[in-house]
Amino acid sequence: MSPPSPAAPLDGLLQVLPVPLFVVHGDRLVFTNNALRVLLGLREGDLPSVGEFNARFSPEERAWVEPLSRALARGEPLPDQPAWVRMRGADGRRHVLSLITGPGRIPQEQLVLLLDAEGGDAVRRLSTVLVSTAAELLRCRDETAVLELAVEAVHRQGFYVSVMLLEGDFLRHGPMRQEAESLAAAERLYGQSVHAVRFPRAAMPHLEEVLTRRKSVFHPDAFSMARQLHSPEVAESIERIYPPGSRALDAPLFVGDEPFGVLAVQSPMLTPANAGALELFAQLIGGALENVRHHRAADARLAEVSRLQGELVASERLTALGEAAGVVAHEVRNPLGAILNTVAVLKREPRLGPSGAAAVEMLEEEAIRLEDIVRDLLDTVRPLEPRPRPVQLGELVHRALGQLQGREDLPTPHVVFDEAPEVPDLAGDETLLQLAITHLMRNALQASPAKGTVRVAVRSVPGGVSLVVEDEGPGIAGVDPQRVFEPFFLTRANGRGLGLAIVRRVVLAHGGKVRAGARPEGGARFELVLPL
Template structure:
């Protein structure tokens, strides 16, 4: 009688429990209460008639692979789990639900009590954590700040939250990447009268964000509606932050980059819990780390480029030193014989008895001697130290003067030229003689590269605190090599070229702290772009 009374009391206690509960003995389901039967959508008697393995197959199909072995271990006297386990339960009717399953010893040594708790909030945290871990891995591979921020807000938004990053910009906050309800965005932009990413909000208007940055600690808000109700907020600020529904929770977490405030990660949503907020606070730290990583990569790239440039300059200087020594010897040994040859040519031209053949031979001799003298002069221009003497110079005037000096090949007169000089192009400080030399070589290079009937286009315009000259031709273009190689001495792109003119251009431009680059045009031909500052900071000999 006592045993019957005890069993009845246990049944009444089990039935009275509001939580879905079952009592197991090995493979047998001894008792289930009404709450569990209601949850699974199956009568209690039917559940108690099913073997445990069959219940697992029907109601926990996705977790069967590990749930069955766990209960086999428990039925053989294995240790009871001290913590809850996550289980995705599929009721007979309705959507799948995530439950937290707790275990406890039963009234008898061979019995096990199983209690199921709703775990949607905990499951949300788990899913959020998994999503943010993936996003953090992606952010570490980003190479610009915008990509980092977009990756972060997208990962949070996909978990059902509204999110924005309020960046610190001087004495104001500015919206960075954001993912919000389109209705909220439309209402906000209607209040501000401009797109959100153009809005600058004074810092005092958002004291809760100021507090986050000052304390460098995240703040969880149980009521986002009440957070932004500030009587002293400027017109048009508070209403935007009051667009949240009354039950919305929020988190504001600081984003620090190299120890300095970068902005605030703002997340809102009714499903946000303190546990989820803690995960997001840690994620905000990872966002700051990813931004630091981007800046370090960018700094490293700039430094590597600078090191590469300095190495190239060092190699170029060493080449010029060697070339300069050779050029000095060549100039000394060649110019004197050239002078004698030209003097002899002048004497021969006065001889009356020379026939047409002799006159042609003398003319050819003179032409080749002059060409050889030009080569020696260009070689000396490449290697001799340049000492700019600055004075006001109009780059457009140098271009027109260079065109006037063009004699060139027989087909040169058939070329078409255009010079477009932007109105108001300012004068620059430079050595007129050296700049005229560079511009003349640049124009001559385009003329010599162009076919008969081709067009050479020249543009002079203000650009980036200086003046830019662009010269385009319709010749064969730049060979399939690094375009900067065309500025090296003796790099030839034509069979009859000298490989010195563009090297002279580069030396003159660098002496004026400018830049010059070459590229091929998409439809054929070459493009040379020369830029010179209006006032160089210094002009030292090069």
């Protein structure tokens, strides 16, 4: 005949208590609740003897455990007990517990509760680690870095953790630390990375409540929560792989007043006490994310101020240069016209002879070169008022190459022109764009060695058309890329320093962008992006 057990109502109440407990009658345990079975790895219905139960204690505890067991079996007064004891759990870890005993339903029975003696210290240790991590989070300048650092800190304390990111009406997994086997099983079932799976926000009311109320929710049973979030196959895999008795916490992440996502934590060690520390940590994560956004906004504002200052300086420089250019053009062009007229008369003079003809030819070349410089100077400073009409960028490149290739004053590198199919027309001033592209192509041809290669590519880009020109010349390494577009900034001894300034003015007048940089293989790379 088996020993009596607690009455049914009491049995049901004790089963759901989160504290491990058992009832002992004589030399056997006659009742164990769910929490104790999880702690010891017992199957339902297993009722070990007192001796088998005592074997779970550390050897140094046996000196008092065995007298206590004998006193419990005989119903005698209990001997003095230490404040805490150590017991080996089913997970292989040693648990520090306090024993509290009380009478059972009948005189021959004793009720024993095993309270977690480490709980207070564990919460203090967790809080210390999380506060220290929060200080590190404030030094991050990237949202991903904040989340990765946060989940790693929580995971190092023995928790499984993931961040659910809010994207409109959907949630998806962000940084996480979970069992590799569970993630692999989920990816096999979903047919894609778990980070790519998007969960409708409306389909997860438990997370919707967390975000709406801005309040954490503690789940005594993590697996019931997993069954709400995942497909039955994935939930079954999670229940098979993760430790029994796992609990879960969903803590809201807010950046300012805007919902950002949910910090989800799971572990058998999760308790309402340390869940409170994790909830506070979630608030600190939100603060760190807000800090990142403030820094990003400040950097953007600083960049915009720098850009406006640069444009103001460039505008003032061009104004001064324009006044000087007007004087130069007025004072130089009239004498140049007289010189060229005289050259034309001298070239018709039959008595010049070979040396005189060569001198006149040289005089004409230098006068024309000086006239080109004056024209470029005026192009650099004159107001630009584009008159847009449909323009095919590739056609302008072909035209510029046709004008420049074969000229004696330019090297003859190999030119590779790659024009993507179906590049749309853009609205631009054909004359101004032709001027800019010709200067850009001349710059690349002048920079490249005679046996080098100039690569030209025209591509469609979102909202516009891109022209990329690469040469194999000395490049612009060690030079601020924006300075090459300043008037009179020279990268070659025989340059004028005006061509790229003209290119930049024309592109900006069309609302486009121009960038300069160095090629990894050597040489320079220029890209124009013009809006449609």
